[in-house]
Amino acid sequence: MSSTPSLSSKVILITGANSGIGKATALSLATLNPAQLWVAARNVASGHATVSEIKATAPTVDVRFVECDLASFASVARAAREVVEGCGGRLDVLMLNAGIMGGHPGTTPQGHELQFGTNHVGHALLLKLLTPNLLSTVETTSSTPRVISVSSRGHAHAAALPDGGIAFDTLKSSQTNLSGVNKYTQSKLANVVYARQYALHYPQIISVAIHPGDVLTEIFNKGAEGGDEQIKYLAREVAPERCGSLEDGIKNGVWAATADEVLSGRYYEPVGVLGMGSELSKDTKLGEKLWTWTQREMEGWEL
16 A cells, blocks of 8 residues: 655644554554644643654654643634634544544533543534635645544454443433443444535545554553443453554554545545445444434534
């Protein structure tokens, strides 16, 4: 598979780029000389530390930090405004990478189940608010912008999902009737389904979902704090045995950000492999229902 040797003149934003796969991906893409690289994260200290680290390895790249807590619509809106004001009207790669798994049950300030609200709804709002910049990039450059939603192969594990894939009726609650794994895989299914829907609504923009592979990152340890027994078992027993390196974990994302052969509306497993998405992730009715539900939840939030 061939990939673009340079990202010269392009603007990139990665959520959760202060640690794990997001940070490693940012460091890798910085070597391809983008014009601007945004590190979006809720942790200010580690976000600024990551910016300094990237600048040390890629001194010619304009690297910026933007604080963004995906659980908070207000924070997402502030972050989007800051990016719009600073990116010169251009956005070429938007990597929706940040995510949580497990942790204490709860809801976001908007009332959404915490994992779903962070992993799907917060990203959907950020994408909505930055879509005008993506469309502007289409109109003013020869570049086709890309939106890359980092999902998981867990989206395809029917036994780990609630009935119907997404329990819409209780999304505005902490969903205490579901396990932490149920809630995580539900949000990861939403990532795949929504990426496909976005591709249908904005055919001029490439929108894909990817699985980075099974990678041992802090998501497991953080999720085990306050998580149920399933999550703790995954973190302490399964992940250390089965998960690979960060070096491998960034390959699919870097490929999706740079390769010529990326097809919009599709789901890719490492590296660039099609055909691994579940049938449910391609279900038209589920896609339309999630799109409509998400648009309704975001009503009134504009720049």
